[in-house]
Amino acid sequence: MKTNILIGIVFLTLFNYRTNAQSTTINSEIELKKSETMQQIFIDKFIVPEKSKQEFLERVRINRNFIKHLNGFVNDNAYERIDENGNLIYLTIAVWKNETVLKSAKEAVQAYYKKEGFNISEMFARLNITMERNIYKEAVKP
Structure with a gap:
């Protein structure tokens, strides 16, 4: 049970990190496109x-x-x-x-x-x- 909880926490942490990284990348791309237009x-x-x-x-x-x-x-x-x-x-x-x-x-x-x-x-x-x-x-x- 503790292992499943630990795996779930690691998964959520990685998912959050990846989502935040994707969001930052998307925001950077939007800013770049905005400066280009x-x-x-x-x-x-x-x-x-x-x-x-x-x-x-x-x-x-x-x-x-x-x-x-x-x-x-x-x-x-x-x-x-x-x-x-x-x-x-x-x-x-x-x-x-x-x-x-x-x-x-x-x-x-x-x-x-x-x-x-x-x-x-x-x-x-x-x-x-x-x-x-x-x-x-x-x-x-x-």
């Missing part, structure tokens, strides 16, 4: 001193023209305003098909910079530009 919204906010505006906007033009030809690019927009100190506040919003193509796009941009000998960190330091960068996903509608 969910657009990625890449938003940059730049604060550009007035004296740096022209060079900055030329670089933005080059970058926006480049990314438009990359696989998975959906669209982009830019918005600007001048703050109380005369700085240009510039927002760029690029929409990508999914997380995978966004990752590839980042790699392509870095390769492009390397090929042309462009160093964005150096440019931002030299022109005293600050940037805040985030990736967003479309909010679920309530």
Whole structure:
């Protein structure tokens, strides 16, 4: 009798472990599929001193023209305003098909910079530009 109970407990423990493992695997697969179908919204906010505006906007033009030809690019927009100190506040919003193509796009941009000998960190330091960068996903509608 004790042996049968012990075998039953071992069976239930293994069954629970397997069920939990399957559930975790299924949840991981769902999350992966979700990231493959969910657009990625890449938003940059730049604060550009007035004296740096022209060079900055030329670089933005080059970058926006480049990314438009990359696989998975959906669209982009830019918005600007001048703050109380005369700085240009510039927002760029690029929409990508999914997380995978966004990752590839980042790699392509870095390769492009390397090929042309462009160093964005150096440019931002030299022109005293600050940037805040985030990736967003479309909010679920309530």
